[in-house]
Amino acid sequence: MTSALELSGISKSFDGFRAIAAADLEVRSGEVHALLGENGAGKSSLMNIVAGLYAPDEGSIRVQGRPVRIAGPLDARRLGIGMVHQHYKLVKSFSALENILLANPKGGFARGRAAIDTALARLADRIGFTVDLTKPVGALSIAEQQRVEILKMLVGGARLLILDEPTAVLTDMEAERLLALLRHLASEGAAVILVTHKLGDVMRHADRLTVMRNGKTIATASPGTLNAGELTKLVVGTTTTECAVPAQNVGGPVLSLTGVSSGGNGRRETLSDVTMRICSGEIYGLAGVGGNGQTELAEILMGVVTTASGRITLEDAVDITDATPKTRRARGLAVIPADRHSYGLAGELSIADNYAIGDVYSGKYGGVLRMKSSAAQTAAGAAVAAHDVQGVRSLAHKAALLSGGNAQKLVIAREFAGAPRVILAHSPSRGLDVRAAAAVHARLRAARDGGAGILLISEDLDEILLLADRIGVMSSGRLVAEFAAPADRQAVGEAMVSHG
Numbered sequence: 001m002t003s004a005l006e007l008s009g010i011s012k013s014f015d016g017f018r019a020i021a022a023a024d025l026e027v028r029s030g031e032v033h034a035l036l037g038e039n040g041a042g043k044s045s046l047m048n049i050v051a052g053l054y055a056p057d058e059g060s061i062r063v064q065g066r067p068v069r070i071a072g073p074l075d076a077r078r079l080g081i082g083m084v085h086q087h088y089k090l091v092k093s094f095s096a097l098e099n100i101l102l103a104n105p106k107g108g109f110a111r112g113r114a115a116i117d118t119a120l121a122r123l124a125d126r127i128g129f130t131v132d133l134t135k136p137v138g139a140l141s142i143a144e145q146q147r148v149e150i151l152k153m154l155v156g157g158a159r160l161l162i163l164d165e166p167t168a169v170l171t172d173m174e175a176e177r178l179l180a181l182l183r184h185l186a187s188e189g190a191a192v193i194l195v196t197h198k199l200g201d202v203m204r205h206a207d208r209l210t211v212m213r214n215g216k217t218i219a220t221a222s223p224g225t226l227n228a229g230e231l232t233k234l235v236v237g238t239t240t241t242e243c244a245v246p247a248q249n250v251g252g253p254v255l256s257l258t259g260v261s262s263g264g265n266g267r268r269e270t271l272s273d274v275t276m277r278i279c280s281g282e283i284y285g286l287a288g289v290g291g292n293g294q295t296e297l298a299e300i301l302m303g304v305v306t307t308a309s310g311r312i313t314l315e316d317a318v319d320i321t322d323a324t325p326k327t328r329r330a331r332g333l334a335v336i337p338a339d340r341h342s343y344g345l346a347g348e349l350s351i352a353d354n355y356a357i358g359d360v361y362s363g364k365y366g367g368v369l370r371m372k373s374s375a376a377q378t379a380a381g382a383a384v385a386a387h388d389v390q391g392v393r394s395l396a397h398k399a400a401l402l403s404g405g406n407a408q409k410l411v412i413a414r415e416f417a418g419a420p421r422v423i424l425a426h427s428p429s430r431g432l433d434v435r436a437a438a439a440v441h442a443r444l445r446a447a448r449d450g451g452a453g454i455l456l457i458s459e460d461l462d463e464i465l466l467l468a469d470r471i472g473v474m475s476s477g478r479l480v481a482e483f484a485a486p487a488d489r490q491a492v493g494e495a496m497v498s499h500g
């Protein structure tokens with residue numbers, strides 16, 4: 001196999017912080033190469049260098065054996081390098097086709113619409129997926145948007161494919177399909193770099209792997225030579241084993257939904273007559289295949305989507321059906337949203353402001369217009385340390401500069417600060433390394449044991465089975481089954497797919 005990419009001695013600093021420290025990486029044509037490492041290890045930054053988004057301070061790059069300088073994304077594309085980022089780079093109001101043309105102006109516009117339509121249809125057929133090319137991208141599911149990104153990359157002629165945590169947003173089935181596609185593309189001669197925290201995916205689908213720690217590439221191996229425990233240790237420095245710990249003191253309902261339906265507003269997932277109770281001292285796990293109403297439910301509970309009918313109450317029958325998000329927060333509802341960039345953080349604001357914003361109306365930091373920044377800074381500094389948010393050189397830095405996993409830790413630090421009574425946790429460990437995920441799970445259990453009621457919405461059935469005291473299953477916008485823990489995995493799985 002020939003080397004598709006060779007990185008030697010690559011370094012990159014941001015404001016004096018060495019995010020990449022003399023990293024080496026060799027990726028071959030025809031292989032799926034996993035890039036692993038704990039949150040903030042430097043994986044995305046290294047790949048952004050290959051994709052031409054960051055310029056390295058030091059080091060050399062060879063593509064197909066030739067030394068190259070990648071001065072920008074256009075250079076990367078010319079060299080056959082394509083990247084699907086953690087946060088898709090799509091224009092939501094444009095159709096999939098328009099997005100693909102936008103990224104490939106020469107190939108697209110020059111050949112005309114009919115030619116590109118035919119080329120896309122042939123490509124989609126070859127790699128076995130369907131996407132409605134005419135719909136605005138914003139109306140497509142996350143998995144469909146990812147397909148648009150993949151098509152965009154392949155239409156551009158990419159032979160070195162980089163996918164940054166592509167399966168984090170996919171259901172098990174979608175992830176398996178994607179990984180099979182990547183294997184197929186590799187068998188056709190492409191080089192695939194898979195940045196991931198999912199060690200199971202690596203064991204099953206990668207030919208080789210490279211591990212990063214603190215900006216350095218510390219090991220390259222083939223998965224066959226390691227067992228799961230050895231791989232975990234290599235990635236996060238420890239072996240972590242988590243076990244289910246049942247609830248001890250379950251009390252009365254702290255969150256009740258009675259006959260809640262949503263209007264739809266042209267959205268795909270509409271809630272239909274959902275009735276459920278979450279009690280103090282329990283974790284209620286809501287399982288389901290993505291796109292079956294979970295996001296609609298979360299947005300209704302956050303107060304950003306209105307209900308068409310039904311009632312939502314908190315403890316002591318306080319009706320919050322039509323309450324604003326601010327009122328809900330004041331009444332003890334904390335939210336860890338699935339989309340941390342839309343709902344969890346204001347990327348342009350500082351880390352300290354993103355932390356303190358949770359208490360802006362309580363007056364803790366001196367009121368909306370006159371925030372006492374020193375008090376906020378002190379509290380944010382303590383929370384960042386307690387939650388092990390790494391990569392914080394200054395609390396004044398924009399939150400958008402945190403690595404994906406560390407951004408999630410910041411959201412969690414803020415949401416847990418006020419000892420909430422009800423916690424809505426939607427895919428809380430998405431994008432977290434195994435050690436950080438275990439820490440989040442421990443915090444959820446501790447909040448439960450302290451008397452909070454937790455609604456855990458997750459498409460990761462393992463996470464639900466590990467944490468939940470009761471399990472509900474959503475399908476087509478309805479709550480179709482409930483199980484007490486310990487639940488039978490197969491029975492839950494069957495309920496997830498049997499009510500379509």
Ligand SMILES: Nc1ncnc2c1ncn2[C@@H]1O[C@H](COP(=O)(O)OP(=O)(O)OP(=O)(O)O)[C@@H](O)[C@H]1O
Pocket residue numbers: 014015019037038039040041042043044045046390391392401402403404405406431
């Ligand atoms: N543009 C930037 N400006 C300042 N710091 C940055 C920038 N991009 C990345 N960093 C920092 O570089 C470090 C490595 O981040 P990176 O996103 O590469 O990590 P990662 O391994 O991909 O983490 P995760 O698994 O959490 O996504 C982090 O400390 C991050 O805050």
